[in-house]
Amino acid sequence: MLSPTPLASRSPAEWRAAIRTGQHVGHTSGLADRHVQGNVVVLPAAHADDFLRYCQRNPKPCPVLAVGEPGDPSLPTLAAGIDIRHDVPGYRVWRDGVLADETTDIAALWQDDFVAFVLGCSFSFEQALMDEGVAIRHVERGDNVAMFRTSIDTVAAGPFAGPLVVTMRPFVAADAIRAVQITSRYPAVHGAPVHLGDPALIGIPDITRPDYGDACEVMPDEVPVFWACGVTPQAALVNARLPLAITHAPGKMLITDLLNHQLAAF
Amino acid sequence: MLSPTPLASRSPAEWRAAIRTGQHVGHTSGLADRHVQGNVVVLPAAHADDFLRYCQRNPKPCPVLAVGEPGDPSLPTLAAGIDIRHDVPGYRVWRDGVLADETTDIAALWQDDFVAFVLGCSFSFEQALMDEGVAIRHVERGDNVAMFRTSIDTVAAGPFAGPLVVTMRPFVAADAIRAVQITSRYPAVHGAPVHLGDPALIGIPDITRPDYGDACEVMPDEVPVFWACGVTPQAALVNARLPLAITHAPGKMLITDLLNHQLAAF
Numbered sequence: 001m002l003s004p005t006p007l008a009s010r011s012p013a014e015w016r017a018a019i020r021t022g023q024h025v026g027h028t029s030g031l032a033d034r035h036v037q038g039n040v041v042v043l044p045a046a047h048a049d050d051f052l053r054y055c056q057r058n059p060k061p062c063p064v065l066a067v068g069e070p071g072d073p074s075l076p077t078l079a080a081g082i083d084i085r086h087d088v089p090g091y092r093v094w095r096d097g098v099l100a101d102e103t104t105d106i107a108a109l110w111q112d113d114f115v116a117f118v119l120g121c122s123f124s125f126e127q128a129l130m131d132e133g134v135a136i137r138h139v140e141r142g143d144n145v146a147m148f149r150t151s152i153d154t155v156a157a158g159p160f161a162g163p164l165v166v167t168m169r170p171f172v173a174a175d176a177i178r179a180v181q182i183t184s185r186y187p188a189v190h191g192a193p194v195h196l197g198d199p200a201l202i203g204i205p206d207i208t209r210p211d212y213g214d215a216c217e218v219m220p221d222e223v224p225v226f227w228a229c230g231v232t233p234q235a236a237l238v239n240a241r242l243p244l245a246i247t248h249a250p251g252k253m254l255i256t257d258l259l260n261h262q263l264a265a266f
Numbered sequence: 267m268l269s270p271t272p273l274a275s276r277s278p279a280e281w282r283a284a285i286r287t288g289q290h291v292g293h294t295s296g297l298a299d300r301h302v303q304g305n306v307v308v309l310p311a312a313h314a315d316d317f318l319r320y321c322q323r324n325p326k327p328c329p330v331l332a333v334g335e336p337g338d339p340s341l342p343t344l345a346a347g348i349d350i351r352h353d354v355p356g357y358r359v360w361r362d363g364v365l366a367d368e369t370t371d372i373a374a375l376w377q378d379d380f381v382a383f384v385l386g387c388s389f390s391f392e393q394a395l396m397d398e399g400v401a402i403r404h405v406e407r408g409d410n411v412a413m414f415r416t417s418i419d420t421v422a423a424g425p426f427a428g429p430l431v432v433t434m435r436p437f438v439a440a441d442a443i444r445a446v447q448i449t450s451r452y453p454a455v456h457g458a459p460v461h462l463g464d465p466a467l468i469g470i471p472d473i474t475r476p477d478y479g480d481a482c483e484v485m486p487d488e489v490p491v492f493w494a495c496g497v498t499p500q501a502a503l504v505n506a507r508l509p510l511a512i513t514h515a516p517g518k519m520l521i522t523d524l525l526n527h528q529l530a531a532f
Contacts, residue, residue, distance in 0.1 A: 173461045173462050173463050173464075173467065174460070174461070176462065176463075177446055177458055177459050177460075177461075177462065180443055180446040180447065180450075181446065181447070181450050181458060184446075184447050184450075192443055192447060193443050194440070194443075195439045195440070195443075196439050196442065196443065196462070196463075196489065197439050197442075197462075197463060197489045198439075198487070201439065201487055221464070221467055223462065223463045266532050
């Protein structure tokens with residue numbers, strides 16, 4: 001009998017199989033790290049058009065990697081064989097805008113009119129930064145990235161609206177400039193920063209107290225750099241108070257077959 | 267008899283002809299503004315190799331667009347017919363590191379061993395910024411850009427050494443990010459910024475008091491952004507105290523036939 005594949009060299013398909021069978025129910029950070037991971041949103045078709053228009057109008061926080069057909073749990077452009085009902089380690093079920101349940105499988109909830117959305121996430125550009133030698137403090141510490149609600153409104157579509165949420169990573173100026181260059185290559189995973197410097201200018205009163213994630217101090221020789229964040233559409237989804245919506249649980253993403261560098265614009 | 271070409275539509279060749287014949291002896295800012303202008307340095311061949319190594323080691327402040335053959339005043343890769351002895355509106359003559367003369371023609375000084383260097387200048391990337399809708403305050407005011415000596419040393423070569431000199435342009439954060447993106451496309455004309463944010467981190471004690479050029483205030487919602495500057499090699503040249511060296515006079519550049527957008531890396 002063959003020995004199992006070491007975890008570090010598992011392919012995206014092997015990770016999805018482990019997740020589908022309940023062998024892996026944890027975070028996906030660092031798994032198959034050359035490959036694109038995505039934020040997941042599942043909605044009834046009646047709201048899917050509005051949500052897609054919301055994403056189209058707010059491409060920096062809501063970069064759409066794929067949209068499924070109504071009732072179809074496959075996402076063939078992201079990988080052959082994906083079944084979005086099983087292939088995410090954790091899901092959150094929202095009813096009327098309130099978190100109603102957290103589960104590892106949504107087959108029992110699936111409806112014929114469900115539409116699956118997969119949105120780009122910052123794991124891809126963080127990998128690109130690290131590959132180019134730009135260290136990221138929260139990754140080195142094993143922390144979650146610091147996230148903040150801003151005073152910048154997204155552009156509404158139907159019931160979807162709310163503030164832009166951003167992630168913050170501190171860098172010395174030379175790395176901040178390099179980070180603008182590198183992340184500009186990745187418009188499909190939030191792209192270039194939306195702000196740098198004074199947090200108060202985008203409505204963040206205290207940089208040491210994030211609204212989500214872990215605090216990360218900004219050293220005296222550093223500039224805080226802010227990127228649009230995938231929590232933005234999740235917040236808009238909660239604001240919309242839909243009767244039923246499903247998202248991935250924080251940090252438990254869909255692992256796709258796409259390579260991060262396939263998303264590079266140039 | 268044909269009426270003369272309106273100034274705004276004069277070609278680079280027409281401007282060089284006007285300069286060669288002494289009809290134009292002023293600044294070249296804004297002239298033939300789709301075309302690349304260059305900083306000029308003329309040195310005896312004995313020092314040219316060291317100077318070229320200095321430029322190679324410091325490509326951000328010293329981006330070499332062309333180097334002539336010893337004794338040859340033409341620069342065919344920049345335009346047919348250039349004669350560097352006549353085609354710059356103003357020259358400065360340096361003896362032993364001291365400004366000895368300012369003149370509109372250097373034919374009388376020309377030596378068989380003179381080597382002409384043309385280095386990229388920020389006019390090209392400023393034009394690219396404005397073409398993309400990023401306003402530049404000192405240009406709107408008709409001022410010279412604010413320049414500062416920094417605490418960053420260039421890498422020496424032979425007698426050439428000295429501090430990195432930078433230009434400063436203030437922008438709101440969104441424009442600062444856009445400016446990093448746009449100027450990154452132009453490595454041949456200083457490329458991406460070298461610093462942004464706190465001036466003290468690069469040895470600038472007072473942002474309101476430039477070492478060269480005109481002061482430009484940084485508004486409370488703005489970030490100062492710093493680019494490597496073509497004054498750097500001129501300062502290194504003065505430091506080297508060569509028996510004889512010639513540069514263009516400030517603001518009086520060589521107008522080439524190259525289009526600014528030909529320099530775009532992508």
